[in-house]
Amino acid sequence: MREPAKISVTKRIEAALMEEIAAGELEPGVRLDEAGLAARFEASRTPVREALTRLTAQGILVEGARRGVFVAQYDREELAQIFEAMHEIEAACARIASQRLTLLSRTDIETAQANCIAAAKAGDRTAYLRANEAFHMAIYKSTGNPYMAEIASEFRRRTGPFRSKKFQTKEDLIASAQSHQELINDIFSEDSAAASKGMRSHMTESFLQALRAN
Amino acid sequence: MREPAKISVTKRIEAALMEEIAAGELEPGVRLDEAGLAARFEASRTPVREALTRLTAQGILVEGARRGVFVAQYDREELAQIFEAMHEIEAACARIASQRLTLLSRTDIETAQANCIAAAKAGDRTAYLRANEAFHMAIYKSTGNPYMAEIASEFRRRTGPFRSKKFQTKEDLIASAQSHQELINDIFSEDSAAASKGMRSHMTESFLQALRAN
DNA sequence: TCATTCTATTTTGTATACAAAAATAAGAAA
């Protein structure tokens, strides 16, 4: 029997805010005041503060020039720079992953992709977003390098609110899932150059759509 | 006249700890207790806590399995993974930098390298460490992408305590400075593939020495 | 009307207090 997994108030608030930002409920530019959040989460300002500090360290929130912290918001130029950095890291992950594929990691990637296809066919946007995250995470994990995986995940969290906007229609979902399929072929080819190139093209596509939607 | 630049207690403590860890005064594995630090910095536990939280988020500290936070410590396997990730990011930085070199950024890199050579010739380890950081920072900055620069810097901070150990003799410093020179040639060649390859070889060298010293 | 100074309010940064959890130490039983 496992313990009730007591989670600290700080972590609970951090996770909740991260979730809301990822889901787009808290839009970029919105200000978060400590007192308000403390009231909302029925806690004191102390854990709220700590959660905000952690989210700020991750770049999900930014401290405004004046006062208070805000959900990170980027103009086109900044967004392009973030995507460029993400682009590089994702490409490196794809290359490394292709060199180190195990039966298990191949299966994980394929399973995630199967979920993507199912969600796309069903036109279920929420399910697709979740499956899409899992798909990319599976690739990161396949590098066998938790540090690479961590920075890749971090960028994914940061760009989440901007990427999610681009999935509007069922066609968007299906197009994305197809793009995944090409990417998988490249990675599974075990030609690391092709894997890297494949990821670059997938990310470029993703960026162009994100730019259009923001 | 500029204002006295009021710095928060939290930031002061964070910077001080970062400095001490980078300098190797606080060795990997050492435990940091809040009460003790609060006494040392003549502050309450609150700002100490916040500083520790931020350093933990940056991976400079880790929260132990049991209790308390510790200066991050890595075994050979983990160190290899971190260096691999750093390797990838540095290579990407070098490639991008080589594509975007401006007169100003070239000058910054050359100036930093001149300082490295001077410190190496003088056998001044502390000065070399500082100049070496500036040299790499100048390359990051030359990418024109603050997000790339930020992750590269973060890895540099994390690996600082392990890299610094490898500079023991004057010959080590001179060898490092010479390695820089080759790297500069590759980056300034404006052949981005060569730049990336050059950085990879520089980082591989650096890693091998770090492994030997740790 | 606009700018400016002063006042009031909000909000943050830091200190302190306290309860709960974990680590440590001590003692008892095998």
Next chain:
DNA sequence: TTTCTTATTTTTGTATACAAAATAGAATGA
């Protein structure tokens, strides 16, 4: 001695309090 239990002490997580800074608002003068 070793192991198990229990008591003690640390240490952490959260709440609360308060002063200083920042913002907003009101009043004053041009």
